[in-house]
């Protein structure tokens with residue numbers, strides 16, 4: 558069985574962060590592991606508290622994982638402090654991690670800021686150059702490219718700028734901001750659009766976490782970047798389309814739409 562590691566924050570409501578990542582990885586057929594960067598007290602209406610782990614403890618978790626069950630892919634999500642980003646960069650280099658997917662999480666759907674300004678600089682300097690692919694949404698793409706993104710043409714210009722600056726593939730997600738759920742992948746082969754039908758579902762908590770984990774799972778299984786993105790997008794469309802409706806705010810998706818309860822113990 559292929560294996561994947563998520564390095565991210567815990568979402569107590571289970572729709573985003575580590576919990577979304579693990580549900581996604583299981584449903585996509587890989588063995589899921591985690592290194593927790595922070596605990597959040599969070600539900601579908603907002604984040605009420607964040608408690609970061611220490612850099613040393615994050616390193617301990619990464620040592621424990623990499624020295625025992627080596628991950629075939631690594632997904633990185635919420636990391637709010639520079640010290641933690643530095644710890645991740647150091648350990649990924651030490652263990653020669655492969656298939657690194659960075660979701661540069663900055664602001665939650667509910668509006669809470671999930672990264673310090675100083676950490677954004679460290680992310681740019683230390684982590685993005687190590688990534689195989691980064692998956693910014695439109696506001697994150699604006700921060701990383703230093704330009705406004707207001708049209709599909711702007712998305713191409715921004716993704717190219719990010720690709721050239723950090724030397725990694727860029728999946729710029731149109732999901733929240735543009736009319737359709739069209740995402741742009743920029744690689745050394747240039748731009749490629751992945752078209753998606755916008756699903757009329759307000760429950761989009763954790764869509765970014767979920768897509769990046771699906772891509773990491775697909776890379777772990779040996780897919781090309783294009784196939785990993787295409788299949789990842791299919792997965793998120795089905796999870797959103799399952800129309801789960803939980804909580805008072807922007808609710809979670811049904812990550813386990815393909816999981817069956819129709820099993821029995823054979824005697």
Ligand SMILES: Nc1ncnc2c1ncn2[C@@H]1O[C@H](COP(=O)(O)OP(=O)(O)OP(=O)(O)O)[C@@H](O)[C@H]1O
Pocket residue numbers: 573664665666693694695730731732733734738739740753754755756757758761762763764765766767768790793794797
């Ligand atoms: N309503 C929708 N219908 C179909 N696909 C969607 C919808 N909303 C988002 N997506 C898709 O979900 C994926 C995640 O994109 P999105 O822009 O929502 O990321 P994000 O803002 O980082 O997510 P979040 O911050 O909520 O975790 C993309 O493939 C996007 O196209």
Ligand SMILES: Cc1ncc(COP(=O)(O)O)c(N)n1
Pocket residue numbers: 565566567568573574575597599634635662664665666667671761762763764765766
């Ligand atoms: C621990 C954690 N990580 C990431 C997100 C972003 O996801 P979203 O923007 O969908 O709330 C989150 N809310 N919580």
